[in-house]
Amino acid sequence: MNPKRNIYLKKKTLAEARRVLFETFPGFGTMAVEHISPEEAVGRVTAKPLFARVSAPGFHAAAMDGIAVPAAVTFGAGETRPKALTIGTDAFWVNTGHVLPRGTDAVIMVENLNPVDEHTVEIEAPAFPWQNIRKMGEDIVATELLFPRNHRITPYCVGALIAGGIFSVPVRKKPVVVVIPTGSELVDWRHAVLEEIRPGQVLESNSFVLSSLVREWGAEPVRQSALSDDVEVISRAVAEAVEAGADLVLTVGGSSAGTEDYTRAVIETQGEVLVHGVTIMPGKPVLIGRIKASPVIGMPGYPVSMIVAFEQFVGPLLCRMLGLPEPERQRVLVETTRKIPSKLGVEEFLRVKLGKVGDRIVATSLPRGAGSITTITSADGIIRIPNHLEGIKEHETVSAELLRPLSSIENTLVVVGSHDNTLDVLADYLRAGYDGAITLSSSHVGSMGGLMALRRGVCHLAGSHLLDTEDGSYNVSYVNRFLPGMAVRIVNLVFRDQGLIVGRGNPKGIREIEDLVRKDIRFINRQAGSGTRILLDYRLGRLGIDPGAIAGYETEEFTHMATAVAVLSGAADVGLGIYAAAKALNLDFIPVVTERYDLIIPAEYMDWGPMRVLLDTMNTAAFKERVEALGGYSTRDTGKVIL
Numbered sequence: 001m002n003p004k005r006n007i008y009l010k011k012k013t014l015a016e017a018r019r020v021l022f023e024t025f026p027g028f029g030t031m032a033v034e035h036i037s038p039e040e041a042v043g044r045v046t047a048k049p050l051f052a053r054v055s056a057p058g059f060h061a062a063a064m065d066g067i068a069v070p071a072a073v074t075f076g077a078g079e080t081r082p083k084a085l086t087i088g089t090d091a092f093w094v095n096t097g098h099v100l101p102r103g104t105d106a107v108i109m110v111e112n113l114n115p116v117d118e119h120t121v122e123i124e125a126p127a128f129p130w131q132n133i134r135k136m137g138e139d140i141v142a143t144e145l146l147f148p149r150n151h152r153i154t155p156y157c158v159g160a161l162i163a164g165g166i167f168s169v170p171v172r173k174k175p176v177v178v179v180i181p182t183g184s185e186l187v188d189w190r191h192a193v194l195e196e197i198r199p200g201q202v203l204e205s206n207s208f209v210l211s212s213l214v215r216e217w218g219a220e221p222v223r224q225s226a227l228s229d230d231v232e233v234i235s236r237a238v239a240e241a242v243e244a245g246a247d248l249v250l251t252v253g254g255s256s257a258g259t260e261d262y263t264r265a266v267i268e269t270q271g272e273v274l275v276h277g278v279t280i281m282p283g284k285p286v287l288i289g290r291i292k293a294s295p296v297i298g299m300p301g302y303p304v305s306m307i308v309a310f311e312q313f314v315g316p317l318l319c320r321m322l323g324l325p326e327p328e329r330q331r332v333l334v335e336t337t338r339k340i341p342s343k344l345g346v347e348e349f350l351r352v353k354l355g356k357v358g359d360r361i362v363a364t365s366l367p368r369g370a371g372s373i374t375t376i377t378s379a380d381g382i383i384r385i386p387n388h389l390e391g392i393k394e395h396e397t398v399s400a401e402l403l404r405p406l407s408s409i410e411n412t413l414v415v416v417g418s419h420d421n422t423l424d425v426l427a428d429y430l431r432a433g434y435d436g437a438i439t440l441s442s443s444h445v446g447s448m449g450g451l452m453a454l455r456r457g458v459c460h461l462a463g464s465h466l467l468d469t470e471d472g473s474y475n476v477s478y479v480n481r482f483l484p485g486m487a488v489r490i491v492n493l494v495f496r497d498q499g500l501i502v503g504r505g506n507p508k509g510i511r512e513i514e515d516l517v518r519k520d521i522r523f524i525n526r527q528a529g530s531g532t533r534i535l536l537d538y539r540l541g542r543l544g545i546d547p548g549a550i551a552g553y554e555t556e557e558f559t560h561m562a563t564a565v566a567v568l569s570g571a572a573d574v575g576l577g578i579y580a581a582a583k584a585l586n587l588d589f590i591p592v593v594t595e596r597y598d599l600i601i602p603a604e605y606m607d608w609g610p611m612r613v614l615l616d617t618m619n620t621a622a623f624k625e626r627v628e629a630l631g632g633y634s635t636r637d638t639g640k641v642i643l
């Protein structure tokens with residue numbers, strides 16, 4: 001087949017695309033019925049109303065240990081007029097759960113009895129009818145409705161089913177969803193040798209993510225092996241899935257407008273394309289079609305696009321098949337920490353980090369790339385920007401859907417500023433201890449960005465390594481200049497080695513900063529406002545080097561690890577960063593300076609519970625040993641209050 005670039009059909013809004021999907025496949029609770037045991041029924045959806053076959057309890061039962069009595073024989077008893085009862089005549093020993101002896105209608109607890117002898121007890125208070133008794137049918141009455149149809153069975157429900165005599169539960173069959181990953185570049189991770197993966201090859205993970213989502217939403221995934229970009233091969237696989245009776249077919253990749261995106265052609269030749277392209281971001285390339293009576297959905301190849309498309313189309317369709325309402329996430333009001341532009345005419349699903357700072361929940365935008373799975377694994381919430389807006393203003397209050405419990409967000413330490421690998425170590429220790437209740441959420445915007453975030457009151461602490469070029473000190477003068485009047489503590493986290501990160505074996509023979517102006521060298525820089533950028537500009541100024549003479553000076557990364565990755569990939573020959581980043585990727589390192597990396601903490605948060613835990617963790621021997629093992633770090637002043 002000759003390569004031919006697709007053109008999107010007229011893109012639809014999210015609401016329009018959902019309407020088309022649900023009108024084309026309108027059934028609700030359409031799955032066939034099967035019968036399973038109560039113990040297998042958790043998570044399944046009832047297909048019929050369930051009525052109790054027996055009462056529970058099925059007899060009058062003692063609710064306490066003691067004696068069962070006819071209440072009438074106890075009338076008149078008091079502290080000054082105790083009444084004697086004869087065991088076996090007008091009183092009968094019972095334990096909790098025992099059948100009530102014939103002729104009795106009350107139970108007196110054993111602790112309210114005064115034994116006289118083995119045949120006689122005295123009581124000092126009368127009993128009233130049905131005292132301490134579970135009446136027959138108190139919990140369940142035979143023939144009463146236990147659960148209506150379209151009810152999802154929980155572990156609690158199992159007890160009611162068994163107690164009500166329902167040992168065969170009619171449930172809706174799980175929809176069978178066939179997942180077909182496509183792409184000649186895909187490699188099966190189960191058989192891959194990491195060292196042998198070539199540039200252009202990709203570990204196939206999307207079908208495993210999709211299968212897990214399908215299972216989580218109550219359906220049964222059938223995952224197929226990845227197919228090459230061959231329209232006939234893909235077409236045959238889709239046709240076979242439809243013929244085999246799949247309730248839903250999902251192709252993964254190939255739904256966009258590239259010359260090797262064949263999903264649209266596959267559906268057009270066998271059925272009908274209903275939607276191709278939706279005005280959402282991420283998720284635009286989703287393709288919805290019908291082959292015979294089966295829905296076939298082309299999922300985007302970028303993982304975040306795929307996940308958004310699943311949650312907006314596939315998951316809701318599965319709910320309708322099962323007869324369930326579409327679930328809704330908890331929403332909270334949040335305040336944005338900065339202006340967030342967005343494209344007019346596109347509804348954006350913005351991934352954000354959240355944390356409660358003071359009496360507000362603040363939201364910081366994560367990178368927006370649809371291909372970065374970590375932008376959703378590290379997200380705390382989703383802000384949906386409507387298609388009629390061009391973005392969100394700084395400090396604007398908007399609604400966010402929570403991806404984590406609110407209690408977790410309220411115990412999140414929000415750190416903004418310079419990136420350092422020890423923050424990841426600290427985050428791990430916080431989650432490992434203290435019942436996992438405390439989370440560290442870090443955003444890497446550079447040291448100056450961290451100070452500005454403190455000034456705006458949108459974080460609990462900032463990471464900083466700002467060099468004062470006048471006296472060689474770190475951070476203090478910047479705090480005095482940019483946070484005047486704010487009571488803060490400067491607490492040392494680490495000393496660390498900064499230097500030039502170069503390829504293994506230093507193929508370009510780089511020795512010092514002066515080499516950056518060489519014509520055969522390409523540099524990767526850090527963003528303006530970062531401590532590393534300030535250090536570089538200071539050194540260049542002292543050496544009289546024009547930054548414009550350095551190839552790559554304008555190319556920026558936001559973390560030390562990203563700088564190291566740029567060198568490892570060959571995108572750059574050298575970058576300025578920390579030794580730990582070079583060591584992590586097996587790169588060479590040329591030391592330039594040992595610098596102090598501090599945490600700037602407003603005094604008002606020093607006694608806050610999670611902050612005390614963080615400070616205590618920093619001072620543990622285990623944390624310091626793990627940091628030192630990273631290489632290029634000293635913990636000699638870790639935990640020390642500098643200011």
